[in-house]
Amino acid sequence: MANLQLRFLLVSLFTSIVGEAQYVMQDAALMHYIDRRFQSLENRLEKCNQDIMDYVEEFRDFSKRIISRLEGLNVYKTEFKNEVEHLLTRVERAQRDIDYFASGRDSDACVEVDEDLVEQQQIEEAEERRKIKLVLNASCDNMLTGIKSLKIVKKTGDAHGSWMKDPGKNHPKIYFLNRSKNNVILEFANIRAFMESSNMLATRRVILPTHWQGTGHVIYKGFLFYHRYGSLNEIIKYNIHKRNITDRMLLPGAGQMPAYELFPTTKIDLAIDEQGLWAIHAEPDIGGNLVITKINHHTMAVEYTWDTSCNSKNAEAAFMVCKTLYVVYNTPNGGTSRIECVYNVLDALNTYEVPVLHFPKRYGSHSMMHYNPREKEVFAWGDGSQIIYKLETNQKV
Structure with a gap:
């Protein structure tokens, strides 16, 4: 159990x-x-x-x-x-x-009509000149008579470049833009700081969103105006203080050929004088002659355009003084720079005669020349040297 x-x-x-x-x-x-x-x-x-x-x-x-x-x-x-x-x-x-x-092949009655037409055209041209004088400062009536002196401020950077002050601002800052293709601006407190600076990396640097083309850029009233690299004829307006692009425009007819034969990288050369912002370029349709355009720097709109009698062949640079274009010529191998062509926009039909003006003897060439209307000087870049030329001007007779 x-x-x-x-x-x-x-x-x-x-x-x-x-x-x-x-x-x-x-x-x-x-x-x-x-x-x-x-x-x-x-x-x-x-x-x-x-x-x-x-x-x-x-x-x-x-x-x-x-x-x-x-x-x-x-x-x-x-x-x-x-x-x-x-x-x-x-x-x-x-x-x-x-x-x-x-x-011209019509009857005598038609000839009288032609005379009336010519008279009407003369009236229209006179009215157009009157409008231009209203836009431009008619009191600015000086002409360049000579180059007084040469000062080599410094020798730094590449063979081609640009340097300048802002004639639209009352400050002594120097802006240094090295090479004909770049996007870095170096800013110095004054010309002494620029001359004494041995370390370019320690200076204030402004990096642009796009590269520039050539050496024809200018700084005016706090804005950099430059030809955008890779574009045919686009001009950029860049706010240096805020570091942004504020406007842009296309310059009609520009960019098809170099403005100056001796420096083919510059297709559009911007300039400042007592009247404000200008653009200089050459057009193949008029035999390579230079065209100058007055630009409203506020709106980036074209105000007037003039076809000049100055040719781009053997030209190395140009600048505007008191609504007058001065074109600098040289030899392909570099020599004595000289002004051989002058064009005043108010005397467009009959440009007044001026003697050839030679720059102080200095063999070489310039890749950039910009007039500073505030200081009556030309800032130039020649073979890697930063140069200032003092000008002599007299009132035009």
Whole structure:
């Protein structure tokens, strides 16, 4: 009887142990299943997150490309509009000339009409000159008679570059723009700091968002005006203090050829005189002669344009003094710089005669010449040297 009870207890215990083992195995299998499911979900979530990141990056690249193309289209649209307006002006001029020459074959009655037309044209030209005088400061009537002295301030930087003061601001700061393609402006407190500085890296640096082209840039009333590298004829207006681009424009007809044959990197040469901002460039349509344009520095709009009689061949630089263009010529190998062509915008039809003006004897060449109307000096860059020329002027008779 005792043996029977013992067997019954052993069977019950064995059955209980086997049942618990089965439960443990089932729980383990369940946990393994849940773990695999979570692992699968985590993998899917990770892949989903990666897909989202890839999509965001692809969308950013796509947006950048679209914005870049839209900006390009906007520039092309403005350039096309300006070119069309410039072409229409030329067509109107040509049509007037054709009408005038065609009338010469008509009767005497028509000749009287032509005389009336000529008289009307003279009246219109006089009215146009009157308007120009109102825009320009008619009291500025001095002409350059000589170059008094030469001062080599410093010799630093590359063979080509530009340096200047801001004639529109009453401060002595010096701005140094090295090379004909760059985007870094160095700013010095005054000319003494510039002369004594031996470590250019320690000076205040202004980094432009785009590179400049050539050496024809100017600083006026706190803004840098420069020809943007890679563009045909885009001029940028950059706020030096706020460090941002505030405006831009396309200069009609410019950028097709160098402004000066001896320095082909400069396609647009900007200048400052007593009247404000000017642009100088050469056009192949008029035999490579220089064209000067008066620009409103506030609105970046063209006010007037003049085709000059000064040619870009063998020219190395030019500058404006009192609404008059002075073009400097040299030899391809470098020699004595001299002013051989002068053009005054108010005497556009009959430029007054002036003798050839030679710069102080210094063999070499200039890659930049800019007039400072506040100090009556020309800042120049010649073969890596920063130079100042003192000018002599007299009132035009």
